[in-house]
Structure formats: C-alpha cells, structure tokens
Amino acid sequence: MNKRWTIDEIKKFVENNSESKLLTTEYRGFSQKLLFECACGNNFEKTFKKFKDNNQRKCEVCQPPKTSR
Numbered sequence: 507m508n509k510r511w512t513i514d515e516i517k518k519f520v521e522n523n524s525e526s527k528l529l530t531t532e533y534r535g536f537s538q539k540l541l542f543e544c545a546c547g548n549n550f551e552k553t554f555k556k557f558k559d560n561n562q563r564k565c566e567v568c569q570p571p572k573t574s575r
C-alpha cells in the first residue's frame with residue numbers, strides 16, 4: 507500500500523531529492539497535481555507519484571516527458 511504522505515514530508519522529499527521546490531501547500535492525495543518550481547525558474551505541475559516513482563523531477567524543458575526508462 508502507498509504510504510500516506512503529508513505536505514511537509516513531500517516538501518522535504520522534494521528538497522532532498524531534487525533541485526526543484528514545492529510550491530503547493532496542501533496535499534490531498536496521490537492523484538492531485540502539485541505545483542513545483544524547477545531549478546531553471548519554470549513552474550510545472552505533476553502528481554507526486556510521477557515525481558517520485560517516475561523520476562520526473564524537473565520541468566518539461568529540462569526533462570522532456572519521454573519515457574526513456
């Protein structure tokens with residue numbers, strides 16, 4: 507089963523595991539899209555599941571959404 511994340515835990519995960527910043531301040535579940543700020547300054551939206559499990563931790567400019575492993 508999925509661990510139940512809090513917004514604080516997600517924020518820490520984002521800070522510790524990427525160069526992006528979390529802008530969303532409320533977390534309602536895995537299907538919710540969260541707003542991130544990429545290291546390049548772009549904002550992007552992604553579910554936390556994709557961010558964490560699919561390693562999509564940058565904006566689509568820095569990391570185009572191709573499934574290359």
Ligand SMILES: [Zn+2]
Pocket residue numbers: 544545546547548564565566567568569
């Ligand atoms: Zn970027």
